[in-house]
Amino acid sequence: MGNKLPALTRDELIRRLMDAGVAPTAQRIAVAQYVMCEGDHPTAEEVANAVRTRLPMISRATIYNTLGRLVEVGLLREVRVPHDESLHYDGNLDPHHHLIDKGSGEIVDLDFNEVQIANLDLLRERYRFDKLVVTIEGTIPHA
Amino acid sequence: MGNKLPALTRDELIRRLMDAGVAPTAQRIAVAQYVMCEGDHPTAEEVANAVRTRLPMISRATIYNTLGRLVEVGLLREVRVPHDESLHYDGNLDPHHHLIDKGSGEIVDLDFNEVQIANLDLLRERYRFDKLVVTIEGTIPHA
DNA sequence: TTTAATGCAAAGCGTTTGCACTGCT
DNA sequence: AGCAGTGCAAACGCTTTGCATTAAA
Numbered sequence: 001m002g003n004k005l006p007a008l009t010r011d012e013l014i015r016r017l018m019d020a021g022v023a024p025t026a027q028r029i030a031v032a033q034y035v036m037c038e039g040d041h042p043t044a045e046e047v048a049n050a051v052r053t054r055l056p057m058i059s060r061a062t063i064y065n066t067l068g069r070l071v072e073v074g075l076l077r078e079v080r081v082p083h084d085e086s087l088h089y090d091g092n093l094d095p096h097h098h099l100i101d102k103g104s105g106e107i108v109d110l111d112f113n114e115v116q117i118a119n120l121d122l123l124r125e126r127y128r129f130d131k132l133v134v135t136i137e138g139t140i141p142h143a
Numbered sequence: 144m145g146n147k148l149p150a151l152t153r154d155e156l157i158r159r160l161m162d163a164g165v166a167p168t169a170q171r172i173a174v175a176q177y178v179m180c181e182g183d184h185p186t187a188e189e190v191a192n193a194v195r196t197r198l199p200m201i202s203r204a205t206i207y208n209t210l211g212r213l214v215e216v217g218l219l220r221e222v223r224v225p226h227d228e229s230l231h232y233d234g235n236l237d238p239h240h241h242l243i244d245k246g247s248g249e250i251v252d253l254d255f256n257e258v259q260i261a262n263l264d265l266l267r268e269r270y271r272f273d274k275l276v277v278t279i280e281g282t283i284p285h286a
Numbered sequence: 287t288t289t290a291a292t293g294c295a296a297a298g299c300g301t302t303t304g305c306a307c308t309g310c311t
Numbered sequence: 312a313g314c315a316g317t318g319c320a321a322a323c324g325c326t327t328t329g330c331a332t333t334a335a336a
Contacts, residue, residue: 023335025291044326059293064326080225085300086325099270108270115266117279118259127242127251129281136260138272168310168316187300202318207301228325229300 002099002108003040005091008033020073030055031066035076036091041107043086081107082137097134104140146183146252148234151176163216173198174209178219179234184250186229224250225280240277247283 008016013033017024030051035042039050048063067089070076079088081100088107097115099108115134117123151159156176160167173194178185182193191206210232213219222231224243231250240258242251258277260266 023290025334027292057293061294061327062292065291068327078225080223080228082221082223085223085228099266099272101272102274110266114262116261118261119257123242123253123257123279127281127283129242129244129279129283131245131281133280135278135280136266136272137276137278138270138274140270140272166315170317200318203300204302204319205317208317211302 002106003090003092004109005037005039008037013037016075020070020075022069022073022075027051027055027058027062028066028069030058031063032070032075035067035070035089039089039091041079041088041090043084043088045086047089079107081105081135097136100135100137101140102137106140110134110136146233146235146250148180148182151180156180159218163213163218165212165216165218170194170198170201170205171209171212173201174206175213175218178210178213178232182232182234184222184231184233186227186231188229190232222250224248224278240279243278243280244283245280249283253277253279 010029010033013029013036014024016036017028017032022028031047034047034050039046042050044060044063044067047067048058048060051058051063067076071078071089075091075093077090077093079090079098081088081098083102084105090107092109095112097110097112099110100106101108115136117134120132123129153172153176156172156179157167159179160171160175165171174190177190177193182189185193187203187206187210190210191201191203194201194206210219214221214232218234218236220233220236222233222241224231224241226245227248233250235252238255240253240255242253243249244251258279260277263275266272
Protein backbone atom coordinates (compact mmCIF):
# COMPACT_ATOMS: atom_id res chain seq x y z
CA MET A 1 0.00 0.00 0.00
CA GLY A 2 1.41 3.35 -1.04
CA ASN A 3 -0.66 5.22 1.48
CA LYS A 4 -1.07 5.66 5.19
CA LEU A 5 -4.57 6.71 6.03
CA PRO A 6 -6.09 7.40 9.43
CA ALA A 7 -8.43 4.82 10.94
CA LEU A 8 -11.39 7.02 11.70
CA THR A 9 -14.39 5.86 13.65
CA ARG A 10 -17.75 6.24 12.03
CA ASP A 11 -18.50 9.18 14.33
CA GLU A 12 -15.27 10.96 13.51
CA LEU A 13 -16.00 10.48 9.84
CA ILE A 14 -19.50 11.86 10.23
CA ARG A 15 -18.16 14.85 12.13
CA ARG A 16 -15.68 15.54 9.34
CA LEU A 17 -18.44 15.49 6.78
CA MET A 18 -20.67 17.75 8.82
CA ASP A 19 -17.85 20.16 9.58
CA ALA A 20 -17.30 20.41 5.85
CA GLY A 21 -21.00 21.10 5.29
CA VAL A 22 -21.74 17.74 3.69
CA ALA A 23 -24.79 15.95 4.98
CA PRO A 24 -23.68 12.50 6.15
CA THR A 25 -25.91 10.11 4.25
CA ALA A 26 -25.19 6.40 4.24
CA GLN A 27 -23.81 6.64 0.71
CA ARG A 28 -21.51 9.53 1.47
CA ILE A 29 -20.25 7.90 4.65
CA ALA A 30 -19.43 4.73 2.76
CA VAL A 31 -17.61 6.58 -0.01
CA ALA A 32 -15.75 8.81 2.42
CA GLN A 33 -14.78 5.90 4.62
CA TYR A 34 -13.35 3.98 1.73
CA VAL A 35 -11.32 6.77 0.16
CA MET A 36 -10.29 8.46 3.39
CA CYS A 37 -9.44 5.36 5.40
CA GLU A 38 -9.15 2.23 3.34
CA GLY A 39 -8.44 2.75 -0.35
CA ASP A 40 -5.13 3.31 -2.02
CA HIS A 41 -5.66 6.20 -4.43
CA PRO A 42 -8.70 4.47 -5.91
CA THR A 43 -10.49 5.42 -9.09
CA ALA A 44 -14.24 6.04 -9.08
CA GLU A 45 -14.76 2.51 -10.32
CA GLU A 46 -12.67 1.05 -7.52
CA VAL A 47 -14.66 3.11 -5.06
CA ALA A 48 -17.85 1.74 -6.60
CA ASN A 49 -16.65 -1.85 -6.33
CA ALA A 50 -15.59 -1.43 -2.74
CA VAL A 51 -18.63 0.48 -1.57
CA ARG A 52 -21.07 -1.86 -3.31
CA THR A 53 -20.04 -4.75 -1.09
CA ARG A 54 -21.84 -2.87 1.66
CA LEU A 55 -24.27 -0.68 -0.30
CA PRO A 56 -25.18 -2.67 -3.40
CA MET A 57 -27.73 -0.15 -4.64
CA ILE A 58 -25.49 2.89 -4.78
CA SER A 59 -25.42 4.44 -8.24
CA ARG A 60 -22.52 5.72 -10.27
CA ALA A 61 -24.01 9.20 -10.23
CA THR A 62 -24.00 9.28 -6.45
CA ILE A 63 -20.44 8.03 -6.32
CA TYR A 64 -19.24 10.65 -8.79
CA ASN A 65 -21.29 13.37 -7.14
CA THR A 66 -19.99 12.42 -3.71
CA LEU A 67 -16.38 12.24 -4.83
CA GLY A 68 -16.71 15.61 -6.54
CA ARG A 69 -18.31 17.09 -3.47
CA LEU A 70 -15.62 15.73 -1.15
CA VAL A 71 -12.93 17.17 -3.41
CA GLU A 72 -14.80 20.48 -3.47
CA VAL A 73 -14.82 20.78 0.31
CA GLY A 74 -11.21 19.69 0.60
CA LEU A 75 -11.68 16.28 2.17
CA LEU A 76 -10.22 14.54 -0.87
CA ARG A 77 -7.81 15.39 -3.64
CA GLU A 78 -7.86 14.39 -7.26
CA VAL A 79 -4.79 12.72 -8.66
CA ARG A 80 -4.16 12.22 -12.33
CA VAL A 81 -1.37 9.86 -13.28
CA PRO A 82 0.36 9.18 -16.59
CA HIS A 83 -0.74 6.10 -18.49
CA ASP A 84 -4.11 6.08 -16.77
CA GLU A 85 -6.94 8.13 -18.11
CA SER A 86 -9.16 7.78 -15.07
CA LEU A 87 -9.04 10.07 -12.13
CA HIS A 88 -7.77 8.79 -8.80
CA TYR A 89 -8.84 10.08 -5.41
CA ASP A 90 -6.46 10.68 -2.54
CA GLY A 91 -7.62 10.68 1.06
CA ASN A 92 -4.26 11.76 2.42
CA LEU A 93 -4.69 15.40 3.35
CA ASP A 94 -1.15 15.98 4.58
CA PRO A 95 1.10 17.78 2.13
CA HIS A 96 2.89 15.05 0.27
CA HIS A 97 4.25 14.04 -3.09
CA HIS A 98 3.73 11.04 -5.31
CA LEU A 99 5.99 8.43 -6.77
CA ILE A 100 4.35 6.73 -9.71
CA ASP A 101 5.51 3.28 -10.61
CA LYS A 102 5.25 3.20 -14.37
CA GLY A 103 5.29 -0.57 -14.28
CA SER A 104 2.34 -1.29 -12.03
CA GLY A 105 0.72 2.12 -12.02
CA GLU A 106 0.93 2.13 -8.23
CA ILE A 107 0.94 5.49 -6.52
CA VAL A 108 3.27 5.72 -3.55
CA ASP A 109 2.95 8.59 -1.13
CA LEU A 110 6.16 10.38 -0.33
CA ASP A 111 6.27 12.49 2.78
CA PHE A 112 6.58 16.16 1.92
CA ASN A 113 10.07 16.40 3.40
CA GLU A 114 11.13 13.18 1.79
CA VAL A 115 11.63 15.09 -1.46
CA GLN A 116 14.08 17.93 -1.20
CA ILE A 117 14.70 19.91 -4.34
CA ALA A 118 18.24 21.20 -4.11
CA ASN A 119 17.83 24.25 -6.30
CA LEU A 120 14.29 25.12 -5.40
CA ASP A 121 15.09 28.73 -4.59
CA LEU A 122 16.60 29.19 -8.00
CA LEU A 123 13.54 27.63 -9.62
CA ARG A 124 11.22 29.80 -7.59
CA GLU A 125 13.19 32.86 -8.55
CA ARG A 126 12.96 32.00 -12.21
CA TYR A 127 9.32 30.98 -12.35
CA ARG A 128 7.95 32.64 -9.22
CA PHE A 129 5.60 29.80 -8.40
CA ASP A 130 4.18 29.06 -5.01
CA LYS A 131 2.73 25.81 -3.74
CA LEU A 132 4.57 22.73 -4.74
CA VAL A 133 3.55 19.22 -5.53
CA VAL A 134 6.14 16.90 -6.96
CA THR A 135 5.33 13.80 -8.92
CA ILE A 136 8.17 11.46 -9.67
CA GLU A 137 7.70 8.85 -12.35
CA GLY A 138 9.98 5.89 -12.12
CA THR A 139 9.96 2.16 -12.50
CA ILE A 140 10.09 0.05 -9.39
CA PRO A 141 11.51 -3.37 -10.34
CA HIS A 142 9.46 -6.54 -9.65
CA ALA A 143 7.09 -4.51 -7.50
CA MET B 144 6.16 29.44 -24.56
CA GLY B 145 7.29 26.72 -22.19
CA ASN B 146 9.20 24.85 -24.83
CA LYS B 147 12.22 25.16 -27.05
CA LEU B 148 11.82 23.09 -30.14
CA PRO B 149 14.22 22.71 -33.05
CA ALA B 150 13.40 24.50 -36.30
CA LEU B 151 13.66 21.60 -38.70
CA THR B 152 13.51 21.99 -42.45
CA ARG B 153 10.90 19.98 -44.27
CA ASP B 154 13.62 17.64 -45.51
CA GLU B 155 15.04 17.06 -42.05
CA LEU B 156 11.56 16.32 -40.80
CA ILE B 157 10.93 13.87 -43.61
CA ARG B 158 14.21 12.16 -42.91
CA ARG B 159 13.31 11.80 -39.25
CA LEU B 160 10.02 10.19 -40.16
CA MET B 161 11.63 7.82 -42.62
CA ASP B 162 14.40 6.90 -40.21
CA ALA B 163 11.70 5.99 -37.73
CA GLY B 164 9.93 3.85 -40.32
CA VAL B 165 6.99 6.20 -40.78
CA ALA B 166 6.05 6.95 -44.35
CA PRO B 167 6.09 10.74 -44.76
CA THR B 168 2.67 11.60 -46.09
CA ALA B 169 1.48 15.18 -46.25
CA GLN B 170 -0.72 14.66 -43.18
CA ARG B 171 2.02 13.10 -41.09
CA ILE B 172 4.50 15.79 -42.09
CA ALA B 173 2.06 18.49 -41.05
CA VAL B 174 1.33 16.85 -37.70
CA ALA B 175 4.98 16.13 -37.00
CA GLN B 176 6.02 19.62 -37.98
CA TYR B 177 3.52 21.19 -35.66
CA VAL B 178 4.21 19.10 -32.59
CA MET B 179 7.95 18.74 -33.10
CA CYS B 180 8.72 22.33 -34.10
CA GLU B 181 5.91 24.74 -33.41
CA GLY B 182 3.42 23.65 -30.78
CA ASP B 183 3.68 24.01 -27.06
CA HIS B 184 2.65 20.65 -25.62
CA PRO B 185 -0.54 20.68 -27.71
CA THR B 186 -3.52 18.41 -27.29
CA ALA B 187 -4.84 16.43 -30.24
CA GLU B 188 -7.48 19.09 -30.76
CA GLU B 189 -4.89 21.86 -30.81
CA VAL B 190 -2.92 19.86 -33.33
CA ALA B 191 -6.06 19.51 -35.42
CA ASN B 192 -6.77 23.24 -35.33
CA ALA B 193 -3.23 24.14 -36.27
CA VAL B 194 -2.81 21.55 -38.99
CA ARG B 195 -6.19 22.30 -40.55
CA THR B 196 -5.09 25.80 -41.48
CA ARG B 197 -2.91 24.10 -44.04
CA LEU B 198 -4.64 20.77 -44.54
CA PRO B 199 -8.35 21.45 -44.05
CA MET B 200 -9.45 17.93 -44.95
CA ILE B 201 -7.40 16.03 -42.40
CA SER B 202 -9.55 13.84 -40.18
CA ARG B 203 -9.44 13.31 -36.48
CA ALA B 204 -8.67 9.64 -37.01
CA THR B 205 -5.57 10.48 -39.00
CA ILE B 206 -4.42 12.97 -36.39
CA TYR B 207 -4.89 10.49 -33.57
CA ASN B 208 -3.33 7.69 -35.57
CA THR B 209 -0.39 9.84 -36.50
CA LEU B 210 0.18 11.10 -32.98
CA GLY B 211 -0.02 7.56 -31.66
CA ARG B 212 2.40 6.36 -34.28
CA LEU B 213 4.87 9.14 -33.57
CA VAL B 214 4.74 8.32 -29.87
CA GLU B 215 5.23 4.65 -30.70
CA VAL B 216 8.40 5.29 -32.66
CA GLY B 217 9.73 7.68 -30.06
CA LEU B 218 9.47 10.94 -31.97
CA LEU B 219 6.92 12.32 -29.50
CA ARG B 220 6.03 11.80 -25.89
CA GLU B 221 2.65 11.82 -24.22
CA VAL B 222 2.14 14.15 -21.29
CA ARG B 223 -0.79 13.98 -18.94
CA VAL B 224 -1.27 16.92 -16.64
CA PRO B 225 -3.51 17.45 -13.62
CA HIS B 226 -6.74 19.37 -14.17
CA ASP B 227 -6.80 18.49 -17.85
CA GLU B 228 -8.29 15.27 -19.03
CA SER B 229 -6.89 15.38 -22.52
CA LEU B 230 -3.53 14.07 -23.50
CA HIS B 231 -0.78 16.48 -24.50
CA TYR B 232 2.04 15.74 -26.89
CA ASP B 233 5.62 16.79 -26.33
CA GLY B 234 8.06 17.22 -29.19
CA ASN B 235 11.00 17.84 -26.89
CA LEU B 236 13.00 14.62 -26.94
CA ASP B 237 15.72 15.74 -24.55
CA PRO B 238 15.38 14.42 -21.01
CA HIS B 239 13.53 17.11 -19.14
CA HIS B 240 10.96 17.77 -16.47
CA HIS B 241 7.75 19.74 -16.38
CA LEU B 242 6.50 22.61 -14.33
CA ILE B 243 2.73 22.85 -14.50
CA ASP B 244 1.15 26.18 -13.83
CA LYS B 245 -2.08 25.30 -12.08
CA GLY B 246 -3.44 28.72 -12.94
CA SER B 247 -3.14 28.71 -16.70
CA GLY B 248 -2.46 25.04 -17.27
CA GLU B 249 0.70 25.98 -19.10
CA ILE B 250 3.43 23.36 -19.25
CA VAL B 251 6.93 24.74 -18.85
CA ASP B 252 9.90 22.61 -19.77
CA LEU B 253 12.60 22.40 -17.14
CA ASP B 254 16.00 21.26 -18.22
CA PHE B 255 16.87 17.91 -16.71
CA ASN B 256 19.63 19.36 -14.58
CA GLU B 257 17.52 22.29 -13.56
CA VAL B 258 15.79 20.04 -11.03
CA GLN B 259 18.13 18.51 -8.51
CA ILE B 260 16.59 16.27 -5.91
CA ALA B 261 18.77 16.52 -2.85
CA ASN B 262 17.99 13.16 -1.33
CA LEU B 263 17.56 11.18 -4.53
CA ASP B 264 19.97 8.44 -3.45
CA LEU B 265 17.95 7.91 -0.31
CA LEU B 266 14.73 7.75 -2.32
CA ARG B 267 16.26 5.35 -4.79
CA GLU B 268 17.48 3.17 -1.98
CA ARG B 269 14.06 3.05 -0.43
CA TYR B 270 12.01 2.54 -3.57
CA ARG B 271 14.63 1.19 -5.98
CA PHE B 272 13.23 2.98 -9.00
CA ASP B 273 15.14 3.82 -12.12
CA LYS B 274 14.32 6.46 -14.71
CA LEU B 275 13.07 9.71 -13.38
CA VAL B 276 10.64 12.30 -14.59
CA VAL B 277 9.68 15.06 -12.22
CA THR B 278 6.52 17.09 -12.55
CA ILE B 279 6.21 20.11 -10.35
CA GLU B 280 2.81 21.66 -9.88
CA GLY B 281 2.81 25.25 -8.78
CA THR B 282 1.04 28.48 -9.43
CA ILE B 283 2.82 31.14 -11.40
CA PRO B 284 1.30 34.51 -10.51
CA HIS B 285 -0.29 36.67 -13.27
CA ALA B 286 1.31 34.41 -15.87
C1' DT C 287 -44.20 20.42 3.23
C1' DT C 288 -40.24 21.97 1.72
C1' DT C 289 -35.68 20.70 0.55
C1' DA C 290 -31.87 17.85 -0.37
C1' DA C 291 -30.04 13.45 -1.97
C1' DT C 292 -30.35 9.39 -4.83
C1' DG C 293 -30.71 6.54 -8.98
C1' DC C 294 -31.51 5.86 -13.65
C1' DA C 295 -30.73 6.88 -18.20
C1' DA C 296 -29.07 9.83 -21.59
C1' DA C 297 -25.69 12.85 -23.09
C1' DG C 298 -20.89 14.58 -23.32
C1' DC C 299 -16.02 14.57 -24.24
C1' DG C 300 -11.73 12.63 -25.66
C1' DT C 301 -10.09 8.74 -27.93
C1' DT C 302 -10.14 4.32 -30.59
C1' DT C 303 -11.68 1.30 -34.07
C1' DG C 304 -13.95 -0.92 -38.38
C1' DC C 305 -14.35 -0.39 -42.84
C1' DA C 306 -14.76 1.55 -47.28
C1' DC C 307 -12.18 4.75 -50.27
C1' DT C 308 -8.19 6.93 -52.09
C1' DG C 309 -3.80 7.22 -53.95
C1' DC C 310 0.82 5.76 -54.38
C1' DT C 311 4.00 1.90 -56.36
C1' DA D 312 -3.39 -4.87 -58.74
C1' DG D 313 -1.71 -4.45 -54.27
C1' DC D 314 -1.13 -2.05 -50.18
C1' DA D 315 -0.49 1.54 -46.95
C1' DG D 316 -2.73 5.58 -45.59
C1' DT D 317 -6.89 8.29 -45.04
C1' DG D 318 -11.55 9.68 -43.64
C1' DC D 319 -15.99 8.91 -42.00
C1' DA D 320 -18.88 7.28 -38.60
C1' DA D 321 -19.78 4.34 -35.03
C1' DA D 322 -18.23 2.67 -30.70
C1' DC D 323 -15.89 3.09 -26.35
C1' DG D 324 -14.50 4.42 -21.51
C1' DC D 325 -14.90 7.78 -18.12
C1' DT D 326 -17.52 11.43 -16.35
C1' DT D 327 -21.41 14.71 -16.08
C1' DT D 328 -26.13 16.03 -16.27
C1' DG D 329 -31.47 16.16 -16.35
C1' DC D 330 -35.07 14.56 -14.18
C1' DA D 331 -38.23 11.73 -11.67
C1' DT D 332 -38.23 9.26 -7.18
C1' DT D 333 -37.15 8.88 -2.45
C1' DA D 334 -35.77 10.15 2.05
C1' DA D 335 -35.02 13.45 5.44
C1' DA D 336 -35.79 17.92 8.34
